[in-house]
Amino acid sequence: LLAEYGPGVSAAAYAAYLTRDTATAHICDPPAEMLLSANAALNAVLTGVYGALTPEAVFAAEPGLAAYAHDPRFFRLVLPVCVATAVRLDLAAQRLEYAHAGDTALLLFMADGHVRAVTGGAGDVVPPDYASWSSDKRARYTVESGIRHNYVDDDGQPDSQQGVAVINGLPQLAHYLHAGEQLLTGVDAVLVCTDGLLWPNPPNEDAAGQQARLAHMRALIESEGLADYLERLRAEERADRDRVRYPRFKIHDDATGLYVRLSAR
Numbered sequence: 001l002l003a004e005y006g007p008g009v010s011a012a013a014y015a016a017y018l019t020r021d022t023a024t025a026h027i028c029d030p031p032a033e034m035l036l037s038a039n040a041a042l043n044a045v046l047t048g049v050y051g052a053l054t055p056e057a058v059f060a061a062e063p064g065l066a067a068y069a070h071d072p073r074f075f076r077l078v079l080p081v082c083v084a085t086a087v088r089l090d091l092a093a094q095r096l097e098y099a100h101a102g103d104t105a106l107l108l109f110m111a112d113g114h115v116r117a118v119t120g121g122a123g124d125v126v127p128p129d130y131a132s133w134s135s136d137k138r139a140r141y142t143v144e145s146g147i148r149h150n151y152v153d154d155d156g157q158p159d160s161q162q163g164v165a166v167i168n169g170l171p172q173l174a175h176y177l178h179a180g181e182q183l184l185t186g187v188d189a190v191l192v193c194t195d196g197l198l199w200p201n202p203p204n205e206d207a208a209g210q211q212a213r214l215a216h217m218r219a220l221i222e223s224e225g226l227a228d229y230l231e232r233l234r235a236e237e238r239a240d241r242d243r244v245r246y247p248r249f250k251i252h253d254d255a256t257g258l259y260v261r262l263s264a265r
Contacts, residue, residue: 031086031099101165196253200246
């Protein structure tokens with residue numbers, strides 16, 4: 001399955017490429033329908049692999065998951081998964097539509113100077129001592145996090161206090177998908193990005209701290225552009241290789257961003 005997009009493609013990259021291609025094929029659809037169509041496309045190809053996208057079918061085909069068979073929800077661990085934020089700007093109507101799944105971000109740079117995080121923006125929520133954990137403890141944490149992807153409880157029902165939206169082929173995405181509209185009145189620019197492009201956050205950051213961090217990020221992007229901003233971000237991350245000042249899972253994450261300026265400055 002993964003070879004469809006070339007050699008060395010990971011499961012996550014496969015899900016991302018399929019999402020991109022499906023969104024392109026549904027470019028005239030509302031953003032929420034784009035992402036739901038991508039999720040349905042992933043469901044279809046995985047059903048072709050396993051015969052059915054159910055715990056029983058996946059566990060039967062994946063002996064490496066035997067240690068987790070006591071809880072059928074753990075079949076999520078083998079599914080390709082990606083996150084996405086889809087945004088459509090309507091400049092004539094001065095509004096945008098969006099749909100969001102995961103930890104990507106949609107940020108509005110407002111004319112009054114503040115940054116509004118429509119989705120994302122909080123940065124990593126990482127245990128402060130994560131960098132000192134053993135590999136076994138990190139693996140357990142990853143497993144426990146994976147079960148929350150389009151989560152269901154013991155009765156098979158979604159739980160908004162536990163679950164997070166991702167594109168992994170499971171129909172519960174429809175419950176967790178965050179979608180809406182925003183007026184563009186008073187908006188200078190729009191930034192859509194992965195969490196790896198956000199300026200790193202210190203532990204126990206409050207609302208005022210988050211706003212200051214995003215304002216700093218905005219100032220760098222507006223004065224230097226995305227490419228130079230990324231260089232500054234990478235330098236800041238390298239200076240904290242031990243991940244003490246900014247607790248995070250990796251020294252740096254993949255960074256993708258699209259910046260659209262709506263007004264002259």
